[in-house]
Amino acid sequence: MSELRDQIQNVIATEDVALFMKGTPQFVMCGNSMRALEALRGAGAPVTAVDVLPDPRIRQELSAISSWSTIPQVFVGGELVGGADIVEELAQSGELERTLEDKLGPDYRATGPERVVAVA
Numbered sequence: 001m002s003e004l005r006d007q008i009q010n011v012i013a014t015e016d017v018a019l020f021m022k023g024t025p026q027f028v029m030c031g032n033s034m035r036a037l038e039a040l041r042g043a044g045a046p047v048t049a050v051d052v053l054p055d056p057r058i059r060q061e062l063s064a065i066s067s068w069s070t071i072p073q074v075f076v077g078g079e080l081v082g083g084a085d086i087v088e089e090l091a092q093s094g095e096l097e098r099t100l101e102d103k104l105g106p107d108y109r110a111t112g113p114e115r116v117v118a119v120a
Contacts, residue, residue, distance in 0.1 A: 004057055004061050008062055011048065011117060015048040016048070016076070017074070017104075019036060019048070019072055021037065025037055032072055036088070041114075043096045046108060051118070074086075076100060
């Protein structure tokens with residue numbers, strides 16, 4: 001499992017915004033994942049998504065790394081922000097955009113389209 005853990009940690013560390021979700025941005029498989037994705041999209045976040053459904057070990061390792069048991073999980077600049085409820089609340093208050101700007105810089109919106117990476 002250490003290779004899987006390393007892959008997950010690499011995504012968290014190297015992607016500006018990592019969204020561990022059920023499904024992909026093109027085919028969301030969970031209402032909470034959709035809520036988090038929509039909040040991130042609304043803030044203009046450069047989302048890199050990881051689908052946790054292909055292998056249950058992904059979710060187990062992710063939860064062990066983050067100490068957060070639910071999906072989705074959103075990381076910005078390598079730090080856990082939270083799940084759907086927290087990300088929605090941050091978006092509604094304007095704090096999500098401030099967090100993105102603080103961690104990624106004022107031009108974070110210009111960093112590229114959504115993408116999906118696989119870990120396994």
